[in-house]
Amino acid sequence: MKHVLVCKVENKPGVLNRISSLFRRRLYNIDSLTVSPTENPAVSRMTIVVDATRTDARIVERNLYKLVNTIEVKDVTDLPAVKRDLALIKVHTNPDTRSEVLNLVDIFRGKVVDVAPSSVIIELTGEVKKIDSFIEVLKEFGIAELVRTGLVAMERGRSDKEVPAVAAAQQVNI
Amino acid sequence: MQQTGAEILWECLLREGVDVVFGYPGGAILPAYDTMTQYDIRHVLVRHEQGATHAADGYARATGKAGVVVATSGPGATNLVTGLANAMMDSIPLIAITGQVAKGVIGSDAFQETDVTGVTLPVTKHNYIVTDVRELASTIREAFHIARTGRPGPVLVDIPKDVQLDRTGFHYPDDPIELPGYRPRTIVPKADFERAIELINGAQRPVVLAGHGIIMSGAVAELRGLVEKADIPVALTLLGIGGLPASHRLCAGMMGMHGEAAVNHAIQEADLLIALGMRFDDRVTGNLKTYAPGAHKIHIDIDPSELNKNVKVDVGIIGDVREVLRELLPHVEKADRSLWLARIDTWLAATRERDILHHDPQGKLWTAHVIVDLWKATAGNAIIVSDVGQHQMWEAQYYRHEEPRSLITSGGLGTMGFALPAAIGAKIGRPDAEVWVIAGDGGFQMTLGELGTVVQEKLPLRIAIINNGFLGMVRQWQEFFYERRYSATPLVNPDFCKLAEAYGIAAFRVDRREDVIPAALRAREVNGPALLNFVVESADSVYPMVPSGADLADMIRRPSQPKAQEVHE
Numbered sequence: 199m200k201h202v203l204v205c206k207v208e209n210k211p212g213v214l215n216r217i218s219s220l221f222r223r224r225l226y227n228i229d230s231l232t233v234s235p236t237e238n239p240a241v242s243r244m245t246i247v248v249d250a251t252r253t254d255a256r257i258v259e260r261n262l263y264k265l266v267n268t269i270e271v272k273d274v275t276d277l278p279a280v281k282r283d284l285a286l287i288k289v290h291t292n293p294d295t296r297s298e299v300l301n302l303v304d305i306f307r308g309k310v311v312d313v314a315p316s317s318v319i320i321e322l323t324g325e326v327k328k329i330d331s332f333i334e335v336l337k338e339f340g341i342a343e344l345v346r347t348g349l350v351a352m353e354r355g356r357s358d359k360e361v362p363a364v365a366a367a368q369q370v371n372i
Numbered sequence: 373m374q375q376t377g378a379e380i381l382w383e384c385l386l387r388e389g390v391d392v393v394f395g396y397p398g399g400a401i402l403p404a405y406d407t408m409t410q411y412d413i414r415h416v417l418v419r420h421e422q423g424a425t426h427a428a429d430g431y432a433r434a435t436g437k438a439g440v441v442v443a444t445s446g447p448g449a450t451n452l453v454t455g456l457a458n459a460m461m462d463s464i465p466l467i468a469i470t471g472q473v474a475k476g477v478i479g480s481d482a483f484q485e486t487d488v489t490g491v492t493l494p495v496t497k498h499n500y501i502v503t504d505v506r507e508l509a510s511t512i513r514e515a516f517h518i519a520r521t522g523r524p525g526p527v528l529v530d531i532p533k534d535v536q537l538d539r540t541g542f543h544y545p546d547d548p549i550e551l552p553g554y555r556p557r558t559i560v561p562k563a564d565f566e567r568a569i570e571l572i573n574g575a576q577r578p579v580v581l582a583g584h585g586i587i588m589s590g591a592v593a594e595l596r597g598l599v600e601k602a603d604i605p606v607a608l609t610l611l612g613i614g615g616l617p618a619s620h621r622l623c624a625g626m627m628g629m630h631g632e633a634a635v636n637h638a639i640q641e642a643d644l645l646i647a648l649g650m651r652f653d654d655r656v657t658g659n660l661k662t663y664a665p666g667a668h669k670i671h672i673d674i675d676p677s678e679l680n681k682n683v684k685v686d687v688g689i690i691g692d693v694r695e696v697l698r699e700l701l702p703h704v705e706k707a708d709r710s711l712w713l714a715r716i717d718t719w720l721a722a723t724r725e726r727d728i729l730h731h732d733p734q735g736k737l738w739t740a741h742v743i744v745d746l747w748k749a750t751a752g753n754a755i756i757v758s759d760v761g762q763h764q765m766w767e768a769q770y771y772r773h774e775e776p777r778s779l780i781t782s783g784g785l786g787t788m789g790f791a792l793p794a795a796i797g798a799k800i801g802r803p804d805a806e807v808w809v810i811a812g813d814g815g816f817q818m819t820l821g822e823l824g825t826v827v828q829e830k831l832p833l834r835i836a837i838i839n840n841g842f843l844g845m846v847r848q849w850q851e852f853f854y855e856r857r858y859s860a861t862p863l864v865n866p867d868f869c870k871l872a873e874a875y876g877i878a879a880f881r882v883d884r885r886e887d888v889i890p891a892a893l894r895a896r897e898v899n900g901p902a903l904l905n906f907v908v909e910s911a912d913s914v915y916p917m918v919p920s921g922a923d924l925a926d927m928i929r930r931p932s933q934p935k936a937q938e939v940h941e
Binding site: 207219254256263 | 490494551553680681
């Protein structure tokens with residue numbers, strides 16, 4: 199089972215190294231890891247997808263907390279959250295196949311961002327599964343190049359009254 | 373007034389209450405050494421930087437204060453790694469200050485440049501490189517804060533040479549330290565707390581598992597309060613020894629691979645384990661699948677990542693074990709568990725009969741005899757600093773420790789060579805205490821250069837070498853599990869007495885049981901350090917032994933010997 203951890207860390211040199219070193223040292227499997235700035239310049243945000251069939255995600259979470267530069271960790275796997283992946287896919291095309299490819303782009307609500315005589319680059323954003331299946335259908339045309347950002351996630355907004363039980367329990371993990 | 377980084381470093385250490393550092397100078401740390409003499413701080417010059425980390429570690433274990441190490445860049449800093457890893461595993465508060473090449477040449481493979489923060493990342497609780505002298509004071513302060521609080525550990529601060537020479541105004545902040553990602557604190561959800569009390573009050577066959585956390589958090593009185601009120605027997609981890617006096621009626625002894633057989637049986641038969649400041653290391657649990665199968669488990673520890681790591685527990689309480697015990701105690705009911713205690717006593721009587729050496733002392737010297745006699749000669753009052761291996765286990769079994777911080781030993785990492793330098797730190801931290809090193813002939817030779825430090829610092833250490841001409845514990849594993857193929861375990865040793873004499877250290881060779889106590893008593897009278905070379909039998913094994921990964925109750929027991937003699941008599 200994949201677990202999605204949203205991790206806020208201090209924006210300081212070497213912090214990514216500390217996080218990745220922790221995963222290496224304890225043999226935790228990372229499926230994807232993204233890092234980016236946030237609304238606060240002192241804080242960076244990581245979305246880490248771990249394979250929790252081999253590692254208890256709670257143990258990963260607690261070990262992340264042990265790092266001095268880790269401010270907050272939240273396992274959003276079972277929380278209402280927006281989860282997105284972005285892919286750029288360069289597909290081989292020729293006059294015979296181009297319209298069929300463009301048709302698929304429409305169905306998947308992708309965007310063509312570059313057109314060349316024998317290929318197009320498609321940008322697609324969405325849930326991981328959607329991108330997986332899009333890649334699957336493009337395979338018959340021949341994929342020249344593929345890049346994905348890895349998952350990013352954000353918890354959905356909620357009214358002030360409801361505090362999900364899971365989130366309350368997680369606050370203990372300092 | 374403007375001060376240099378080097379001056380600021382020492383000013384900070386003084387404000388953190390440091391009066392001794394263990395170190396070794398070199399190019400990149402020279403500015404710091406140059407100004408050191410102006411400050412009221414004792415510097416202990418070791419013979420190898422590993423010795424400095426162990427000395428600071430021993431100092432910290434003996435006093436409860438943070439130990440401080442100073443080393444230069446490159447090889448000086450890489451030599452710290454073993455000692456840092458050792459302190460990390462056993463949660464010892466340590467500050468390592470390392471020089472680094474000047475900022476301008478970092479990354480250019482300059483002379484004696486090593487990526488020290490990179491190298492030490494996994495073996496420190498946290499580390500820093502200071503690239504701006506204006507951040508030096510706050511960094512040192514944070515380093516001490518992190519090393520001492522929560523689950524303690526080593527923190528390294530790497531200071532480039534030019535930062536030691538740069539000048540800035542010195543101001544030591546005194547406001548509370550706020551680190552956004554570091555907030556160790558005790559949070560006990562009420563439900564967990566109530567469940568713990570319910571389990572304790574309802575247990576028929578409870579056992580307390582007391583670890584290093586009891587000693588580090590100063591919870592000795594609280595532990596005693598709990599177990600006396602609720603009449604619960606206590607099993608100790610290696611590092612928990614001294615957490616309850618060995619002579620206490622509820623102290624059952626050490627648990628685990630070489631623990632008392634009776635204690636391991638009690639754990640397997642228990643209906644409740646109360647784990648206090650310990651981490652269910654594989655050396656104390658044996659096979660996790662069959663560990664204490666009938667027991668509910670309560671785990672109280674300051675490190676959240678330890679809960680449910682190895683053993684799944686019914687109640688996990690995150691917090692300082694002393695604070696948590698203080699909260700628990702009023703709710704724990706007074707109880708009489710004499711039936712359960714009597715059962716453990718029966719096992720104890722039977723296993724002591726069998727496990728305590730039944731060797732004939734005539735003409736031969738056995739390590740267990742040496743340890744028991746040293747216990748007698750020191751009236752059980754010494755601080756013992758043991759090394760790693762067979763002698764360490766025999767020490768834990770046969771030297772009866774009554775006080776916390778009276779046994780200093782490398783637990784989690786099992787670092788051979790720890791004892792001699794750690795004893796230097798312990799003696800400096802507790803100058804009035806009688807400090808003994810007990811080391812095997814293998815481990816002693818890993819750091820024997822520190823004899824020079826002992827002499828230079830005029831430290832009256834008592835050094836007992838358990839000399840069996842073998843790497844004994846490895847030999848034992850080869851005997852039990854590798855069909856007696858003694859691959860690379862026999863040692864050809866120097867004459868340890870002559871070696872000691874070369875350093876001007878008084879030395880005695882002992883190879884008969886009847887000479888152990890007189891020699892120990894003579895060594896205690898020496899004005900200065902003394903070394904005792906105990907030449908013991910090599911064909912000897914530590915019993916009982918839970919083979920690695922076996923069930924805790926599945927112990928290899930000492931084959932019975934024809935001539936029985938009770939060692940403790």
